[in-house]
Structures are given as structure tokens and as C-alpha cells.
Amino acid sequence: MSAADDDRLSEAQSIPIMDIAAQLKIEDLARAGHEWVGPCPRPGCGGTDRFSINPDLGVYNCRACGGGDGIALVRMVLGCDFPSALSHLVGEKHLELSEEERDRRRRDREKQRQKDEAAANAAREKARRQAHRIWMDALPSLGSPVQDYLAIRGFRPEDYPGIAVRLRFHPALRYMVPVRGSREWQVVHCGPAMLAVVQRPDNKFSAVHRTWIDLDRPNGKAAIEHNGEGLQAKKSWGPVKGCAIRLFTPAKADTLIMGEGIETTLTGLRAGDGSAAYWAGISLGNMAGRRILKGKGMKFAGVPDLTDDRAFLPPPWVRRLVFIKDGDSEPKTTRAKLLSGLRRAKAQMPGCETIQIVHAEDGLDLNDMLLGDPSGENKDGL
Ligand SMILES: [Zn+2]
Structure with a gap:
């Protein structure tokens, strides 16, 4: 060029x-x-x-x-x-x-970047406060339809000891989508929802994760449609980047096991012996952080961009980080994203010695999942 x-x-x-x-x-x-x-x-x-x-x-x-x-x-x-x-x-x-003009443009760009960043921070803080209000308006989950929803998904209260405080019930939560052709939002559904608290690395409240439920449906999740398009029954409000839903964190844990969603993570928790921590990573993108995608074959290489300073990292007590891979997601991209997050943890957290991917398979004991490796996923020097 x-x-x-x-x-x-x-x-x-x-x-x-x-x-x-x-x-x-x-x-x-x-x-x-x-x-x-x-x-x-x-x-x-x-x-x-x-x-x-x-x-x-x-x-x-x-x-x-x-x-x-x-x-x-x-x-x-x-x-x-x-x-x-x-x-x-x-x-x-x-x-x-000219060199002068180049400098001037560089300064302008930097000024613009700072302005954008300040605006983005203000928007994040506003969303965080709104999310906190939703959380404070909700009810305890035990004895609520959240318990019935989790029962439909195959979880009894003894499968999620102590987790009830991380989950709440909202009897009539609005589901909003952007209005086409404007900058407004509109309500397309209003109904009961399971809420989960999303925490920042400094433990502070950051966002609320919402799953709209419908106990009359086989999977317990509400069917939400808008303009003929089926919408996801779950989404978050508030900043989630670098955060997690900390479902279960026993004292003295040195292993952190993370699934993308609450249900996958609970499947792991139910299969485990209670010594590890179980957090939901909210989305694959959040677990992955920014990846290096430029260059041949990089799309599936799972190389983390270590300049992403807001990406998820496990806390310092984690010696072993395990990501649970869902069966129903696209395998190559999913694996690349999980690898990116795991490699970032290993590169940036000195205590994190072991990283691993396991498959969510119902009925399989988690210890078998952790020990065995039916797919050969870990044979490439993870
Ligand atoms: Zn498109």
C-alpha cells in the first residue's frame, strides 16, 4: 500500500x-x-x-x-x-x-475518544442504577415460581444450597425492545421472571440477569415474539463485561467452574461434590473477552487480545479454571471463545495453573467430566 x-x-x-x-x-x-x-x-x-x-x-x-x-x-x-x-x-x-496535520488529527481523535469514553461510562452507570432498582423491587426466590421453574429444569432446592439469595422473583417484569425508526424502547411482553445478580470483580452490583418464565411450557421459559420473530427469553440489563453470576462460592475453594447460563452451571453444581465454586459467565462473549481475529485461521484459534482491560478474569484464589461447554452451541466458534478466556486467565492470573474445557452432559458425574475427556478437547496442550 x-x-x-x-x-x-x-x-x-x-x-x-x-x-x-x-x-x-x-x-x-x-x-x-x-x-x-x-x-x-x-x-x-x-x-x-x-x-x-x-x-x-x-x-x-x-x-x-x-x-x-x-x-x-x-x-x-x-x-x-x-x-x-x-x-x-x-x-x-x-x-x-503534513506531519503537523497528522498530529492535529491524532489529538482530535484522542479528544473524541475521551469524550466517547466519558459518555459510555455515564450510560453504564445509568443502566447499573436501573438494574439495581429492578433487583430491589423483586421478591425472594424460595417458595416463589422461580423454585417451580428450576424444578421444571430438573433442579430441587437441595441442588442449589445457598443460591436462593443470588436469585429473585419478579412477578411482572417488562420485556423491552428498541422501537424501529426511533431511539425509544417499547414493551413487547410483561410477565414473571427469574432474576440473578451480576457482580463486578470488586463484588459490587453491576447488572441484573433476567429469565422470563412460563410454567405452562415444557422448558419453563416464556415464548416471546415480536414482529413474527422469536426473542430470547433471557437477557441482562446493566454492564456485564468482566462480571459473573456467582451462584456458589464455598470457603476455601480453589477451583472455579463456569457455564454460560444459570441452568448449565447448576447442572455442574448438582454433579459436583460442593468443593468448587460455580459461576455463570452470562455469555460466551463475556467469558472469551476480546479475541485476536485478524489474520489467517485466527477466527477459530482462540487467541485472547490481552489489551482488553475489562475482560473477565477469575479471582486470585482460583488455581484451576474450568469452562463448561454447552452441547447446543456452534462447536468451533464456541471452543475458540472458551479457549480465549481460559488462556487469558492463565496468562494474566499467576495463581491460575490449570485450565480446562468440559462438556455439559446430563447424567454424567462432574468428577468424571473433569477427569475424563471423551472428545479429546484437551489434547492440544491447553
Ligand atoms: Zn444481519
Whole structure:
């Protein structure tokens, strides 16, 4: 690439992704914590809330189409190649910038970054307070429909000793989605929900995890539809990055076993002997942290980006970190994400000596799961 092309590229990369979104007429996004959420702008994709932009990181993601930076967003929406996307953003001109001009632009970029960060922090704090209000409005879970929901999922109260304080019941919780074509939210469902507290590494309340329940359905989860699209019965409100749902943490534990969801984690807890801690990681993305994806074959390599300073890390007492892999998720991507989180823990937490992936298989004793390795997942020098 010529120096002029380099300048065009860095100029394109310095455009805030929200400006690019506005330029592409992606206007129907609603604020959700530190992200903007709405329908996917790729022609033919759409949906309700499958698309999101994270202005802090300058990236977008669609649950159906995948994600990338601002230039990738242009390519996706306009269906064009990289050179055309670059031309769309910075024109055809081949400008050679003076050192002075380069410095000025660098300072502008830094100023903008600080402004964006302050706005993102304020939005996170606002969402955290809203989440805390939802949590404080809820009722104890024991003896509530939460207990009945967990029974449908195969868990009796003795399977989750002491966990009841981490879970609460909300009799009529609103399920909101962004309104298409505006920055408002609308209620698409209101009903009973199981709440779980999401804690930050410093133990503070950060977010509330919500599972809308319907005890008349076989899996106990509410069927929520909007515009003909089935929506996830569970989602969080408030910042969850780097956080976890700490379901069970016995004194003197040195092993932390994490599943993505509450139910998977409880399956592990029920199978275990009570000596390990069991936390739910909320989402695979949260357990993985930012990954290095650029380069051939990197998509499935599971290499953590160690500059992600808000990614999840286990606490210092963890000697052994085990991630439970769900049976129903896409295997290659899931494995890459789990590997990324585990390798990050090993690289950044000196006490974390052993890392491991086990498969969630009902009926299998967790100790067998921990000892045995039916898939050969761990044979690659994890
Ligand atoms: Zn899409």
C-alpha cells in the first residue's frame, strides 16, 4: 500500500463508527448500556435487536451476519469491496498529510475518544442504577415460581444450597425492545421472571440477569415474539463485561467452574461434590473477552487480545479454571471463545495453573467430566 493509501486508511479508521452509521442512514438504534441496539441494516437481514454497535470499541455485531469495524460495516451495508468502502468513507483523493496535520488529527481523535469514553461510562452507570432498582423491587426466590421453574429444569432446592439469595422473583417484569425508526424502547411482553445478580470483580452490583418464565411450557421459559420473530427469553440489563453470576462460592475453594447460563452451571453444581465454586459467565462473549481475529485461521484459534482491560478474569484464589461447554452451541466458534478466556486467565492470573474445557452432559458425574475427556478437547496442550 502506498503512503497515500495508508493515510486514507488511517483517516477512515479514525471516523467514529456512530458517524459512519449515521452516514449509512442506520438511524433506528436504541441505547442499551454502552451499546446501540436495533435491527440489522444489511438488506434482507433486519430483525429487532440482533444488531449492535459498540462505540467504545468502534465495532458492530449482528447475531446473523457477524461483525467488524466501521469499514466492514460499510462493506456489509453497501455490499461492496474494501477499496470501494474506503472511497465511500474518505473519497478518491490521495492526500499526503503534513506531519503537523497528522498530529492535529491524532489529538482530535484522542479528544473524541475521551469524550466517547466519558459518555459510555455515564450510560453504564445509568443502566447499573436501573438494574439495581429492578433487583430491589423483586421478591425472594424460595417458595416463589422461580423454585417451580428450576424444578421444571430438573433442579430441587437441595441442588442449589445457598443460591436462593443470588436469585429473585419478579412477578411482572417488562420485556423491552428498541422501537424501529426511533431511539425509544417499547414493551413487547410483561410477565414473571427469574432474576440473578451480576457482580463486578470488586463484588459490587453491576447488572441484573433476567429469565422470563412460563410454567405452562415444557422448558419453563416464556415464548416471546415480536414482529413474527422469536426473542430470547433471557437477557441482562446493566454492564456485564468482566462480571459473573456467582451462584456458589464455598470457603476455601480453589477451583472455579463456569457455564454460560444459570441452568448449565447448576447442572455442574448438582454433579459436583460442593468443593468448587460455580459461576455463570452470562455469555460466551463475556467469558472469551476480546479475541485476536485478524489474520489467517485466527477466527477459530482462540487467541485472547490481552489489551482488553475489562475482560473477565477469575479471582486470585482460583488455581484451576474450568469452562463448561454447552452441547447446543456452534462447536468451533464456541471452543475458540472458551479457549480465549481460559488462556487469558492463565496468562494474566499467576495463581491460575490449570485450565480446562468440559462438556455439559446430563447424567454424567462432574468428577468424571473433569477427569475424563471423551472428545479429546484437551489434547492440544491447553
Ligand atoms: Zn444481519
